[in-house]
Amino acid sequence: MRSALTALGISSLELQANKADPGPVEPGVRLGAMRRIKGLEFKAVAMVIDGRPDDRRRLERYVAATRARQWLLVVECGRNPQRVMVPLGIGGLFAKGVRSWL
Numbered sequence: 001m002r003s004a005l006t007a008l009g010i011s012s013l014e015l016q017a018n019k020a021d022p023g024p025v026e027p028g029v030r031l032g033a034m035r036r037i038k039g040l041e042f043k044a045v046a047m048v049i050d051g052r053p054d055d056r057r058r059l060e061r062y063v064a065a066t067r068a069r070q071w072l073l074v075v076e077c078g079r080n081p082q083r084v085m086v087p088l089g090i091g092g093l094f095a096k097g098v099r100s101w102l
Contacts, residue, residue, distance in 0.1 A: 002031060011027060013026055051076055
């Protein structure tokens with residue numbers, strides 16, 4: 001992912017465990033595991049998920065999805081890949097039918 005962003009001229013920063021996000025001091029796309037972004041907030045969040053839900057994954061997906069303030073992109077990989085781009089506003093995630101991925 002990082003090399004694809006670099007090839008497009010888009011800066012990126014990998015979020016590291018136990019290190020604070022530098023915020024606007026270092027602009028660019030943030031890359032990190034779903035569990036790493038807990039407690040942070042972003043204008044937009046893109047999630048790549050597999051189609052195998054279990055309780056732990058559902059919790060991680062929910063936490064990651066709720067980090068988005070304005071936009072959420074969910075890409076599901078597997079036998080029947082799907083994607084959905086959701087503008088978040090009144091009603092948030094559940095009003096837009098994203099619940100099946102969470």
